[in-house]
Amino acid sequence: xxxxxxxxxxxxxxxxxxxxxxxxxxxxxxxxxxxxxxxxxxxxxxxxxxxxxxxxxxxxxxxxxxxxxxxxxxxxxxxxxxxxxxxxxxxxxxxxxxxxxxxxxxxxxxxx
Amino acid sequence: xxxxxxxxxxxxxxxxxxxxxxxxxxxxxxxxxxxxxxxxxxxxxxxxxxxxxxxxxxxxxxxxxxxxxxxxxxxxxxxxxxxxxxxxxxxxxxxxxxxxxxxxxxxxxxxxxx
Numbered sequence: 001x002x003x004x005x006x007x008x009x010x011x012x013x014x015x016x017x018x019x020x021x022x023x024x025x026x027x028x029x030x031x032x033x034x035x036x037x038x039x040x041x042x043x044x045x046x047x048x049x050x051x052x053x054x055x056x057x058x059x060x061x062x063x064x065x066x067x068x069x070x071x072x073x074x075x076x077x078x079x080x081x082x083x084x085x086x087x088x089x090x091x092x093x094x095x096x097x098x099x100x101x102x103x104x105x106x107x108x109x110x111x112x
Numbered sequence: 113x114x115x116x117x118x119x120x121x122x123x124x125x126x127x128x129x130x131x132x133x134x135x136x137x138x139x140x141x142x143x144x145x146x147x148x149x150x151x152x153x154x155x156x157x158x159x160x161x162x163x164x165x166x167x168x169x170x171x172x173x174x175x176x177x178x179x180x181x182x183x184x185x186x187x188x189x190x191x192x193x194x195x196x197x198x199x200x201x202x203x204x205x206x207x208x209x210x211x212x213x214x215x216x217x218x219x220x221x222x223x224x225x226x
Contacts, residue, residue, distance in 0.1 A: 032212045043217035094211035
């Protein structure tokens with residue numbers, strides 16, 4: 001069975017500091033991987049996606065993620081966090097078998 | 113391009129009333145999904161359609177919930193009768209493919225059942 005895990009329920013970082021949000025997946029073949037962000041009162045917005053090729057993926061708003069097959073991970077990173085990045089972040093995994101799963105989300109707080 | 117459009121954005125109604133949530137997917141997207149989000153249970157997939165046909169409704173909590181997609185540009189999620197525990201944010205999303213394409217979300221309907 002396929003699944004996706006976000007180990008951190010909540011993370012607090014200082015504005016200007018670097019950020020890494022963890023995502024681990026369980027799937028036998030190469031998955032399709034996504035990161036979404038949800039700001040308060042909004043729907044989920046796609047930050048980036050990985051289908052194949054280069055394992056370092058660039059997204060919107062200065063985010064990037066790296067696919068590491070050996071670790072079954074797809075962690076989201078940003079070198080310098082802005083106060084407006086405070087939101088809920090969801091990792092998701094899909095496959096060609098028409099399955100798509102969201103993680104439980106990581107809430108990010110940014111302190112001045 | 114217009115994104116997924118949901119209406120209403122907010123709905124407050126009394127227990128026992130019928131509630132209808134509406135969704136217009138992105139044109140050309142063959143898949144439509146209904147999700148419910150609460151603090152306790154997170155994001156839950158309720159049902160999804162492919163080419164207007166319901167494929168998996170195993171997430172629908174009970175018979176009080178029903179969803180339809182009469183055409184490619186419109187879907188409804190209905191709750192009848194509504195109960196306070198149905199209070200949540202309901203999201204509609206659409207996608208050109210099921211597992212290998214990203215889903216595009218609407219802004220949601222915040223539903224409060226008094």
